[in-house]
Amino acid sequence: SAVISQKPSRDICQRGTSLTIQCQVDSQVTMMFWYRQQPGQSLTLIATANQGSEATYESGFVIDKFPISRPNLTFSTLTVSNMSPEDSSIYLCSARGGAEGETQYFGPGTRLLVL
C-alpha cells in the first residue's frame, strides 16, 4: 500500500491570501489527484496531477485558482489562491497504486479555514 503525507494538516488563513499544500507519497504511483471535501459533503475531484505537465482540471475548477505541480512521481502541491471563506474545506491528496494499480489511497487531508 501507499502511505501519503500532507502538510500542513490544518491552517487558518485570511481572505485574499494563498496557501500551498504539499503531498508526498512513500512509493512510486501511477496517478495523483487532489480532492476537496466541503463540510458534511462527499468528495469532489479538483484535478488530476500530471507529472511534468499541466494538471487536468474538472469542470468548475481552474488553474488560476488551484495551480498544481507534480515535479516527480511521488510529490505534488496544490495552491489555493486568493482565498475566500467559500474555500474553507478539507483538501485531500490521493494516489493510485497497489499491485494492480487500482487501489486509490488518500492522505490525511488539510483542513483549511478562511476568515
Add this chain to the structure above:
Amino acid sequence: SQQGEEDPQALSIQEGENATMNCSYKTSINNLQWYRQNSGRGLVHLILIRSNEREKHSGRLRVTLDTSKKSSSLLITASRAADTASYFCATGLGANNLFFGTGTRLTVIP
C-alpha cells in the same frame, strides 16, 4: 452523473450489532472501493471489489457487488464503538477518476 448514492444516510446501532450500508451507482465499473473516514480526517481504504467478483471479506468486513443491479453493500459484523465514522463507496472505471457516493454516517453506541 456517475456519483453513487448510499443508503442509509445515517445509521445508529448498539455495539455488537451488525451494520449494513448500501451503495448504488449508475454506470459500468471496473471496481468499487469502500472507504472509512473518521471525523475531519483522511479516508482509509477498506476494500476493493472488482466487477467480476461477487463477494469479498476482510476481517469483520463483508462486501458484496451486484453489477446487474448496480449496487454494493458493506457489512460490518460485531460492531465496535471505534467503527463510528462515515463510510463512502467509490466506483472506478479504468484510468478514470473515482466517483464517490454520498456517504453513510455510522454511529456505534457503546
